[in-house]
Amino acid sequence: MSQETKKIKVTTAVIRDMKKKGEKITMLTAYDYPTAFLIDQSGIDVLLVGDSLGMVVLGYTSTLPVTMDEMIHHTKAVCRGVQRAMVIGDMPFMSYQISVEAALHNAGRFLKETDAQAVKLEGGREVAEITRRMTASGIPVMGHLGLTPQSIQQFGGFKIQGKGDEAARRIIEDAHILEEAGAFSIVLECVPGDLAAEITRLLSIPTIGIGAGVECDGQVLVTNDMLGTFERFTPRFVKKYANLSIQMREAVKQYMDEVRSGIFPGKEHTF
Numbered sequence: 001m002s003q004e005t006k007k008i009k010v011t012t013a014v015i016r017d018m019k020k021k022g023e024k025i026t027m028l029t030a031y032d033y034p035t036a037f038l039i040d041q042s043g044i045d046v047l048l049v050g051d052s053l054g055m056v057v058l059g060y061t062s063t064l065p066v067t068m069d070e071m072i073h074h075t076k077a078v079c080r081g082v083q084r085a086m087v088i089g090d091m092p093f094m095s096y097q098i099s100v101e102a103a104l105h106n107a108g109r110f111l112k113e114t115d116a117q118a119v120k121l122e123g124g125r126e127v128a129e130i131t132r133r134m135t136a137s138g139i140p141v142m143g144h145l146g147l148t149p150q151s152i153q154q155f156g157g158f159k160i161q162g163k164g165d166e167a168a169r170r171i172i173e174d175a176h177i178l179e180e181a182g183a184f185s186i187v188l189e190c191v192p193g194d195l196a197a198e199i200t201r202l203l204s205i206p207t208i209g210i211g212a213g214v215e216c217d218g219q220v221l222v223t224n225d226m227l228g229t230f231e232r233f234t235p236r237f238v239k240k241y242a243n244l245s246i247q248m249r250e251a252v253k254q255y256m257d258e259v260r261s262g263i264f265p266g267k268e269h270t271f
């Protein structure tokens, strides 16, 4: 990436254009200022303040307990660290399902109270009307199909979706419905690679895959998974690019050893 490209703020138009040019879109999650700062400096295209926050940062066992106030708090911190990447706020469970009015109010909070440029919400035809109203109100929407973690109780666990002709046909229909409703992009989570490839060919908006194969227009991972700081479980689709938990434990142990033995602080750390 050239220095010139690095300076340009990524927008929905940039994301759409990348699909047209066949350039892969890179996306990761972030929940705090220092992580967002470092990832943005590395040149990522999109930063999602995912409701995965609940599991990888707040220690809940699912994403369901996450509140709008928690999402706003963390999205503000992420936005303070970002210059170039597009920042997307994830709508938490029950922030858009109750009524169109509540959904618009909550989506609007991301744009009014933080510097996020768009929101993401889970679901297909059932969120089409909400997607249409948000888009019409000037709130860009990223869709999310396949394994949608907010429906985990309905799915009965973290399982691959879209297997079999009927299930695949439904996801393809949902993707068309979301595109028609105005979504600027769609996350495809845990669906077979050939289904994700077909949806990617059929849509003019970009698809972002997570456990959906290499044919999507872009890829997203939960940062804490790929950096190895979340150890409770690691889905098969995650590639660990680092194992920072090992380094953290070693650093903390060395610090404790040095404090206990009087090596730290040294002369250079002492006034």
Ligand code: KIV
Residues within 6 Å of the ligand: 029, 048, 049, 050, 051, 052, 053, 090, 187, 210, 220, 221, 222
């Ligand atoms: O909450 C999240 O981090 C997400 C991504 C996994 C797409 O929805």
